[in-house]
Amino acid sequence: MNKSAQTLCIGLFVFGTLTAPGVAQTTDTNPDASLSSSTSAADLKITPRFGVGYSTSGAGYDAFTNIEGFVPLLQSPGSTLTFLEGRLLIDNDADFGGNLLLGHRVYNPKSDRILGGYISYDHRDTGSSSFNQIGAGFESLGEIWDFRSNFYLPIGDTRQLAEESSVQNFSALTEPFFQDNFLVATGTQQRFESRRFEAAMGGLDVEAGVRIARLGATGDLRGYAGLYYYDAPESDDTLGWRARLEAHPNDNLRLGLSVQDDATFGTNVVFSIGANFPGTRPRGAKERGTSQQVAARLGESVSRQANIVVDEQFESESFTEQVTLKATNPETNEPYVFQHVNLGLVDGNGTFEAPFGTVQGAVAVAQADNIVYVQSGTNPGIPAFTIPDGVAVLSTALPRIIDTVEFGTVQLALSGSGLFPEVTGTVTLGNDTTLSGFAIANVTGNAIEATNLQNVTILDNRITNPTEQGIILNNVTGTSVIASNSITNSGLAGIFVRGSGTTQQELTLNNNTISGSGSQGIFFQVTEEAQQQAILSNNTVSNSIGQGIFIESSGNTRQNLAIDNSTINSTVLSNDGTGGQGILAQASAEAQQTFSITNSQINDSANSGLFVQSSESATQNFTLNSSTVSNSTGLGLLVQASGTTQQEFILNNSTINNTAIGSDGSGGQGILAQVSGEAQQTFSINNSQINNSANSGLFVQSSESAIQNFTLNNSTVNNSTGSGLLVQASGTTQQEFTLENSTINNTTVGSDGSGGQGIFVQANEEVQQQFTVTNSTVSTSAGQGIFVQGNDALNQNFIVSNSTVSDNVGQGISVQANGTTEQEFTIEGSTIERTQVSNDGSAGQGIFIQGNEATQNFSINGSTVSDNSGQGISIQGNDATQNFTLNSSQISNSTGTGGLIQASGTTRQEFALNNSTIDGTKLGSDGGGGQGVFIQANEGVQQEFAINNNAVSNNASQGIFVQANDVQKQNFSITNTEVSNSASQGIVVQANGTTQQEFNVENTTIGNSKDQGILVQANGTTQQEFSIDDTTINVSTGQGVLIQASENSQQAFRLRRNTISGTAFEGILAQGNDTARIDARVQFNSLNNSNNASGFAAIMNSNQNFCLQLDGNNTNTNFQLQRNAGTFQVVDRDSVEVNNTGVVNFTPTAGDFETVTVCPGE
Structure with a gap:
């Protein structure tokens, strides 16, 4: 401690001692007072307490938590106190410290001040060092002014090494070379050493302070300012200042905020908080008005530096020397050891200067982590040898690069010769061994x-x-x-x-x-x-x-x-x-x-x-990424699962090319995925191509009780033979297949002329099969674009969505269900176009649906079927149950029929055509067909259908042709539909044999027909009942409506509120022939012709009965009623002309007609 600092410390200490009484006297207005009449000595007794606190970091110490205790040892309440105070300190790194303090205080009632002193022992553990210190202090406390001085003296080892590090740099003067059994280099080595010391700083601090404000009943706020001085071995002495505020909001809580600055530790702002239980004041001094407020401070904690102040000191030095260093293996931190071999020489001791002449000699002495380093030399052939554990046997044939601690990465001398020593026997490896660079022949x-x-x-x-x-x-x-x-x-x-x-x-x-x-x-x-x-x-x-x-x-x-x-x-x-x-x-x-x-x-x-x-119970996961399989024979890729195995296969961004048929004529598939037994198989193909397969591009097969899930996504199958994609399921399999964003192109028929489907899906026995085609294209197939077949399948579900099927042969989409199959499918948002006829001139349908004994439920929604060489859509039911709808779709430019619907046997068929367009149907190559819609029911069929809100136009024959032959029941309706520009009749309805037929045409428009607008025929023993209401028929070259009953048929119909105009012949003509019976109600129709043809005509040629109710109609020509045979009854015959607008002609005469009030069937 230098002289000026000593002088300052002594001066400040003496100044505090001498001025304390004077300050006290100025504050004491009643020097004789000791205890007030209301305060007893017992009320001022100081009791033990404990407390906790926290302080942020300051000069020479880290933030810490403290646990403290205050114990009175001897006291005269309100007068003197000897006490013991202790603290346990825990810093933020969980390093411990503490102090123990013995103090004595005296209250002077005359000066109304407390004078005190203490001695203390302090300890601090920094985590790297441990320090001890003794201390002493003096204090003078009053109501207004306070003064304190504290002294700190470290004892024991006050300067300790906290951390030491060393860095070595080697600068080689030579390339690494072999010497003895080591790899060495000569050079300059520089070593840098650095040390960090911690030193405990002794010194003193003094401060004086004043009360600034009172807080509540017992609290106050005080401000202090002072100086401090610290010094330590190998450190500069430090003189600094400190200012602080200390608040006691109540007797239990204290808050502190200080600012200090010095040249060693800089500026520090410290916040502290603490709490005591119970408070520091005695019980009798709790109220502000008590005269013993100063005496009550006898129990306050001593204000001093709680931690030993520690300074960090740094030292460094460097050394340089000339050395020859051995290369060290960074993995073992030991020098590399080489056993040298130069084949053909006389055995030495394995050093570089005296190498072994044989590998056997070297491996016999090699220890773990040794390298047997073999030069080819004169090599007669190395016989069999065994490499000991931990040994590497390397030849000089290739460049040998090793990592070293001293030299970094280096190439071994002699390596890279290109000469591979020849070994003529088996090399047997040991644990942790290496063999490199040999020719083993x-x-x-x-x-x-x-x-x-x-x-x-x-x-x-x-x-x-x-x-x-x-x-x-x-x-x-x-x-x-x-x-x-x-x-x-x-x-x-x-x-x-x-x-x-x-x-x-x-x-x-x-x-x-x-x-x-x-x-x-x-x-x-x-x-x-x-x-x-x-x-x-x-x-x-x-x-x-x-x-x-x-x-x-x-x-x-x-x-x-x-x-x-x-x-x-x-x-x-x-x-x-x-x-x-x-x-x-x-x-x-x-x-x-x-x-x-x-x-x-x-x-x-x-x-x-x-x-x-x-197989068996295995679990297998396989992925093929960004790879190519080309020119395989039999199969490009075969994936099989059996037993109870679980198998997952993923094919990404890969190509399967040019798979050929095996020598036995089998195989040829690009990919074959098979699952059987109770296995579960998941197969996914993404962003891949399957090209030029001699058989199916992709064959997916499931049998027995297996579960199979297959996905083809963003992929292409090109130039396959037989089928582009073949999916088969049998047994009790559950199979799910999804085709998304993919393309199937250019499938050709097999060598036997069969197949050619772009996609062929088949379900047999008790299969449950789900198949979905989404956003995909199937084109240029030599057979069907898509062929779906169910044979006695439990359940087969099929969806084609937002896809294009084009330029295929036979059918664009063919769906077939046989036996006990239950089949459901949907075609939605798709385009089926340009299907070509087969080589024999048959087929050519855009969509062909056939049910044989099976149950089929299907719908075609929002799709386009166009430019097909056969029917646009052909639906056949044979002893089947069929339910289907055509919604919001277009069928255009078909050949033969736009939509052909046929049912025979015991078929139950229900369907609806809604909001669709059928346009431009052409005649077949034989001159037949040409219908927009042709619906036919045969034998014991029960058929119900509705045609609603459609447009049927520009067809080469009838717009709509409905035919029933010996049908058990045929019921249908045509509503809100427009039929125009038909080359023959607009609508034809024909019932033959034993048919029972019911239908109605309502709110429909029929225009520009080249023959009748509507033709209704009943033959055989048919029972036909129908109505045509609210319909408009114009510009036909035949009758507007022609109704014929022949043979032994029975016909009952109602024609109401229709508008018929521009016809070349009768607006309505009803005719009974042979032994037919007719019951007709013709009411409220408007019949206007531009020629002299009758607006309405009824001709009875049958020997049976014709009953007619004719009223509310109007015509610009006449009504013609003609009886040539049988009985012709007219409701209210004599008023019929009154009940209609237009002339009524009876032929031969009105008397040849019976008048009735109602027709018999009414």
């Missing part, structure tokens, strides 16, 4: 083998003609690497990795080239409870017999493999004709297998390019 047995050990690395070797495997790892655990090797003409597998028991394997195979293997190119196998994980990248496998890569998992194993950026070429069949797969992945028993192929190519396989098979 013509070995009897395995070229490289490892069994029941861990962690091997096999790099950059050339293996040729071993009689067994090129490399075999049997139960090798841990992490292993096989990289940059070439393996040619191995007798068995090029690389064979096997795990059994409870083995756990992790392997990496990179940049290997394998060709001409006698068995698999690469074979990974796990059995029992083994676990195997492998990454295969940038490998090439070619001309392997059996499989290019074979992956097999059985037992209760876990197998996870990934193939990336690899090529598998020209896999050939085994001698027995089996194998030939580019890649074969099999999982059985309870195995769990996960397998992926990315950015790879599989070419020219003699069998399937890729075969993925799961």
Whole structure:
């Protein structure tokens, strides 16, 4: 402590001592008073208390929490107090400190002041250092003014090393070279050392303060200002100032805020808060008016620096020396040790200067972490050898790059010679070993083998003609690497990795080239409870017999493999004709297998390019990403699941090209996905292409009790033979297939002339099948664009949505249900166009729907069917139950019929045509057809349908033709429909045989017909009942309405509120022939012709009865009633002319007609 600081400290201390009484005297107005009459000594007794507090960081200390206690030892209440005060301090890093203080205070009633002093012991642990300190202090407390001084003296080890670090930099003067068994370099080494010390600072602080304000009944706010001085060994002494506010809102709570500044610690703002229980004041001094307010402060805590102030000091120094350093392995932190071999020399001791002449000599002495470094020298052939545990055997053939602590990354001297030492026997690996840079040729047995050990690395070797495997790892655990090797003409597998028991394997195979293997190119196998994980990248496998890569998992194993950026070429069949797969992945028993192929190519396989098979209770997950499978024979990709297996297959951004039929005539599919037993299979194809398959591009098959879910998304199937997409389900299978945003193009027929469908979906037996086509295109198929068939299927649901089916042959969409099939399908928002006839000139329908004994429910909504060479839509029911609707659709430019609906046998058929357009139907090639809509029911059919709000126009024959032949029941209605520009009748309704037919035409417009607007015919023993109401017929070259009953038919009809004009013949003509019976009501019709034809005519040629109610009608010509045979009854005959507008002509005479009040059937 320097002299000026000592003087300042002594001066301040003396000044405080001398001025304390004077200050007290100025505040004491009653020096003789001791205790007031209302305050007893017991009321001023100080009691023990405890408290807690918190303070933010300050000069030389961190923020801390304190737990404190105050214990009176001796006291004369209101006069003297000896006390003990202690604190436990805990900083924010959970480092502990504390202090213990013994103090004594005296209250002077004359000066009304308290004088006190204390001695203390302090301790602080910074986390790096531990310090001790003793302290003392003096205080003078009054009602207005306070004065304090505190002294701090660290004891013991006051300066301690807290942290030390060292950094070495080596500057090589030479390239690393071999010396003895080490890799060394000569250079300059510079070492930098830095140290951080912590030093406890001793010193003093003084302050004086004044009360600024009173707070509540007992609280106050005081302000203080003072100086402090600290010093420590190896630190500059520090003189600073401090100003602070201290508030006591009540007797239990205290708040503090201080600002201080000095040259060492800078400016610090400190906030503190604390609470005591009970308060600091005695019970008798709680009220402001008590005369002993100063004496009550005897129990206040001492104000001092609670923490030992610690200064941080930093030192550093550097050293430089010339050294020769050994290269250190950063993984072991030990020097690299080399056992040198120069083949053909006399054995030395393995140093660089005296190398071994044989590999056997080096491996015999090598220890763990040694490197056997082999120069080719004079190489007569290295016999079989075993690598000890932890040893790496490296040749100088390739550049050897190693990491060192001292020199960074360096290339070993002599490496990169390009000379591969030849090994003629099996190399047996040990634990944690490496073999790199050797030519292993013509070995009897395995070229490289490892069994029941861990962690091997096999790099950059050339293996040729071993009689067994090129490399075999049997139960090798841990992490292993096989990289940059070439393996040619191995007798068995090029690389064979096997795990059994409870083995756990992790392997990496990179940049290997394998060709001409006698068995698999690469074979990974796990059995029992083994676990195997492998990454295969940038490998090439070619001309392997059996499989290019074979992956097999059985037992209760876990197998996870990934193939990336690899090529598998020209896999050939085994001698027995089996194998030939580019890649074969099999999982059985309870195995769990996960397998992926990315950015790879599989070419020219003699069998399937890729075969993925799961059986028994296995779980298999497979992904093919951004890869190509080309020129496979049999199948491009075969995926099979059986037993109770769960299999998931995902194909992304990949291409399957040019799959050929096998030599036995089978296969040829681009992809075949099969599931059987109780297996569950999920298959997804995304953003992929299947091109030029010799059979189906994609064949999806489910049988027995399997569950299959298949998705084709954003993909293309081009140039397939037989079927672009073939989906089959049988047994009790549950199958779901989704085709979305995809294209099926250019499917051709098979060599036998069959097939040619773009999509063929078939469900058999008790199958439940759901098939959806969305936003897709099916075009240029040599057969049907889409063919859906159900044979005794339990449930078949089919949806075509927002898709285009164009330029196909036979049918655009053909749907067939047979037997006990229950079939539901929807065509929505789709376009079916330009379907061509078959080679024999038949078919050509845009949509063909057929039900044979089955149940069918279907709808066609918002779709367009146009420019087809046959019917636009053809619907057939044979002993079936059919329910269907056509909504908001367009059928245009069809040939033969726009919409053909036929039912026969015991069919129950219900349908509706709503809000649709049928336009431009042409005649067939034989001159027949041409109807916009042709509806036919035969035999025992029950048929009900409605045609509502449609437009039927520009057809080459009838607009709508409805025919019933020996039908049990045919009921229909035509409402709110417009029929125009028909080349024959607008509407024809014909009933033959034993038909029972009911229909009504209402609110319909028929214009520009080349024959009758409406023709209704009843023949045989037909019973026909109909009405035509509120309909407009204009410009027909025949009658507006022609109604004929012949043979033994019975006809009852009602014609009301119709408007008929511009007809070339009668507006309405009703005619009874043979033995037919007619009951007619013709009312409120408007019949206007531009020629002399009758507005209404009724002719009775039958020998039976014709009853007519004619009233409310008007015509600009006449009404003609003619009886040529039988009985002709007229309701209110004599008033009929009055009841109508227009002349009524009776032929022969009115007397030949009977008058009745009502017709018999009314």
